[in-house]
Amino acid sequence: MEEASESELGPATLLVGGEGQDSPRRSKSLLAVLLLFSFSSQFLPIEPYLVPYLISDKHFSNLQVTVDIYPCSIYAQLFFTFLMPAACLYLSHKVVIFLGSLGTVATYIIAWSGSSLFSMQVMQVTYGFGMSTRLVFSSYVFHLVSEEEYQTMISLTTATSLLSFMIASELGQLLVLKEVSYHVFFAISLAFLGLCTFSSVLLPKDDGLTSMGVSACFKGKGWIKLLRETCRGRTLKVLSLWSALAYAGFSLVQNYGTNLFDAIDSNSKLNGHVLAASQAAGSLGSFVALYFDRISSKGRIKILIYIVGSALMSIFCVYMAASHKIWMAYLLYIIISGIYQALACFISVQCGKLLRNGQFILLFSLCNVLGLLLETLLQAAVEIAGLPVSAQFLCFSGFFFMATAIFVGFLLFGGQESQSTF
Template sequence: MERFYAWFHSLLVQNSSISTSLLLILLLYSFSSQFLPIEPYLVPYLTSVKHFSNFQVTVDIYPYSVYSQLIFTLLMAPAGFYLSHKMIVALGAFGMLITYLIIWVGHSILAMQIMQITYGFGMASRLIFSAYIFLLVPEEEYQTMTSLTTTTSLLSFMLASELGQLLALEKVSFAVFFILTFISLGVCFSMTLLLPKDHSSILMYPSVTTFWSETEGWIRILKETWHGRNLRILSLWWALAYASFSLVQNYGTNLFDAIDPDSKFNGHVLAASQAAGSLGSFCAIYLEDFAIKSGMLIYVLGSAVMGVVCVFMGVSLNIWAAYLMFVMVSGIYQTLACLVSVRCGRLLSNKQFILLFSVNNFAGLLLETLLQATVELSGLSIFVQFITFSGFFFLATAIFLGLCIIDISRKRSSSALESKPEPLISEPLDL
């Protein structure tokens, strides 16, 4: 067994200071938290087995997860501040386990609404895990562990989707789907209990008792967290890209259905997009140096490409082209998302990672919710919607391109001042 651990550790992280046991716990948590074969088939289960109408699922049940996740995401920062990260990660894993148990045994609309609230809490608690990694490993390992855990999560979701597809084709009972999901979430919860102990951030800031105080309180912490200009800029890109990509993911199958209602490959395409995302997040390990040297340029190019791809998805009527572009967006976004989260973590001076992750993701979720509501109220076709989604990518491109130009101009100005010869001083001597 020791030889296996050594081989496993050297295979994934060479010359790393991370212990093999910690690495296994983090990766097992990442894998088991996303290995949910029942997830792609929740709507068919709720309509065919629980006998809810599609309208009830869409209007009376699913919106609760959107709003609860938005609220819980914002509350994750103070929760992580006053409680331990390990406790919140464990509660989140337990909340996901309760979520699918309620789906299995619940029969009323109220039960399903409660289920969506626990689901929102479980999804929001994963932010704690993403931030917790930065506290567990040295700074030089941020990119490696972020990329590895993200890659593992995406691959797990892909494998679970393909397994679910196979079970569905074989017409296996939904009970099997749930049993596999419960086993995976049980492993996930067990891994949280093995995580190292940590202490609440209140020990670092014992004077935090109010919100509005400029000298002691949350306002001071917020100012300390987003102190640097580059951190604020990258956080803006984080929120804009998160909102745009989430909308592309949410409405991808709607677009496929509008282009070709008879297509049977949607499930495989979603799995392929997860595979592309996992490949991109893993490649981020090797792109980190280039991203640092290029500064804002890599985010300018990435946003521009994703914006162009969204436009093509909105105007293309070829299903295979839509499939390819959907997979492409996933790969590009996951690469840049891994890079930007680590870069922001390195720029953070007060180590309040959970506050950074919570607020940035809350901003992205809020933008996503507002844009989604606007699109739904406007009654735009799915094709025009994708062209609209590209607007956020192009907005991020324009902002970063403008900042790049400003930075280049400042560097040239400072270089010109430094190279300008100093004037001779000809003052009369005081005899």
């Protein structure tokens, strides 16, 4: 990565990596705030039970939730993700993260108080906005730390957020078994989202572009040049394409997992345990990513890890679609979560290390926009076809299959020089 001057780094980076005896203390304080934000943003006991809540309390059918409500978040997220690089350049990462926290708060307030189909669709739009700002947080972390700390920081914050969701899911499961009102679920979720919003205010400020920088980048030629610089390198392009395909596949699996569970066994009330276990598997996968570099010193071995992981996710999606046993669907859902988080954490850091111009938010947005576009196209296709949720999972497996095929092709035809850059 090219060395940046002090004036280019900005106050957030200087806070973490700057010289001086206060630097270690400031670094620990920053890590504490990042972990607090990661934990509070995902402590949502209502999330595993949002589909049952919409069906039982709001009186929507499973088909309405699957076809009329949930797709709105996918379309909204595609739109907002496309705007994220410009928003970060004009406003700063911190401001966008704060606005995203408010958007998530609005999501659960609307879900709690709204009753019409339109209000639930608006709720999904605000949810899509909140989701689109998560990639801003990842980009923000890359800006804050040195290249040597990428993997550790990304793994720690990801593992913390997944661990938080796991604990919240277990709490939700306990509340369900005690037949506690869903109003309590929402109250707890909103309390932690309030803490999340407060912690986002404590994050160190990063600078947006200067007026000269904004003028240069937002001209047509400036943007084209910036995109070319950001996407330079064959290996970076391959890893980014995997990120887009796997993101699309996993997002759909995650979005419609509870719908599949309900279709297989509408009487099952173990969603909280299952989503908690999936987050625990994801958290474990995030820690496993820390050791991938140690066991894969050669590029060929790394590619084999990508191939095996992607192929397993594709196969497991097929088994989920064909299975009529709820326990099998639960188990495969959990395993897919662990595999995806391990690979996603590892590959995002590899992309960060290969990036030469420091435009992390632009790179992550490009990957997410492509992933969301693929997700949206498939979502629209299955809506038009009116496929049941089990058939949809067969379609979802196709994304992981394509990701596998890309790395198989790269392994066979990429050449030794390209493989050595992994």
